[in-house]
Amino acid sequence: xxxxxxxxxxxxxxxxxxxxxxxxxxxxxxxxxxxxxxxxxxxxxxxxxxxxxxxxxxxxxxxxxxxxxxxxxxxxxxxxxxxxxxxxxxxxxxxxxxxxxxxxxxxxxxxxxxxxxxxxxxxxxxxxxxxxxxxxxxxxxxxxxxxxxxxxxxxxxxxxxxxxxxxxxxxxxxxxxxxxxxxxxxxxxxxxxxxxxxxxxxxxxxx
Ligand code: AMP
Numbered sequence: 001x002x003x004x005x006x007x008x009x010x011x012x013x014x015x016x017x018x019x020x021x022x023x024x025x026x027x028x029x030x031x032x033x034x035x036x037x038x039x040x041x042x043x044x045x046x047x048x049x050x051x052x053x054x055x056x057x058x059x060x061x062x063x064x065x066x067x068x069x070x071x072x073x074x075x076x077x078x079x080x081x082x083x084x085x086x087x088x089x090x091x092x093x094x095x096x097x098x099x100x101x102x103x104x105x106x107x108x109x110x111x112x113x114x115x116x117x118x119x120x121x122x123x124x125x126x127x128x129x130x131x132x133x134x135x136x137x138x139x140x141x142x143x144x145x146x147x148x149x150x151x152x153x154x155x156x157x158x159x160x161x162x163x164x165x166x167x168x169x170x171x172x173x174x175x176x177x178x179x180x181x182x183x184x185x186x187x188x189x190x191x192x193x194x195x196x197x198x199x200x201x202x203x204x205x206x207x
Contacts, residue, residue: 001026001080002105003205004087006175007113008168009161010124011190012197015136016113017084019198020205027076030084031064034071056160058088058167065095072099080105088172093179108206110179113190113197117165124161128152142194 001024005013017028035053038046045063052059068086071077087093100107115123126139128150137144144150155164179185186204190197 001205002083002100002107003080004083004107004110004179005085005113006110006172006179007190008115008117008120008172009164010120010127010156011113011115012123012194013084013113015194016198016201017082020201021082023202024080024082026080026082027074028082028084029068029071029077029086031059031067031086031088032084034067035059035064054154054160056155056163056167058171061089061091061095064088065092068096069099072103080108087175088168090174090178093175107184109186109204110175110184111201111204112176112185112187114187115190119191120165121158121161124156125158127156 003020003024003026005017005020007013014030014033017030021028035046035049039050039053040046045067049059049063064086068083072081083096087096096107122140123138126141128137128139128144129135129152130137130144131149131151135144137148137150154160176185188197188200188204192200
């Protein structure tokens with residue numbers, strides 16, 4: 001099972017990816033998480049990417065394509081994987097096609113999470129990550145346990161969120177007709193409780 005989770009920032013991709021990956025026994029490949037890890041580890045790639053990320057800008061295609069190209073050769077990707085936050089540009093989508101055809105592994109589905117923009121801004125601005133567990137909470141809709149040490153992503157500040165949403169609408173939505181033309185796109189309503197959205201995603205997957 002090779003699946004792409006396509007959705008704007010704060011549409012719930014990260015949270016829903018965990019449930020999908022558990023169900024299908026496949027790893028979650030989040031380019032955002034990989035870049036944040038590289039940044040935390042202080043690698044040259046991480047430092048370079050941090051300049052773009054903290055400004056709410058996309059990291060250059062060559063960097064993320066390189067990361068994904070290497071990651072999908074790992075042993076745990078043998079039975080498939082879920083891509084969360086990749087591809088985000090036409091160049092990335094084409095590079096992915098090339099990588100998958102080299103592996104002779106077809107893409108099964110592209111799940112597009114639809115959430116209105118006003119809700120996305122509210123979700124991102126009130127989103128917090130538990131530093132110890134990495135779990136994602138929302139101060140209003142999914143409050144963290146008392147005493148949790150929380151982190152607010154610097155790119156989840158309102159001005160950065162708006163920039164990221166603009167980029168999504170301008171650049172990433174061009175991938176919708178790209179996958180639609182190949183009959184791979186499934187649109188899923190991303191508004192509702194975690195379990196409601198999860199059920200819709202499961203129902204949208206083949207088999
Ligand atoms: P995310 O956690 O998916 O919201 O990604 C956080 C940030 O990482 C983005 O705002 C970009 O700066 C960078 N990033 C993650 N994935 C990509 C990608 N596929 N292409 C370019 N930049 C990315």
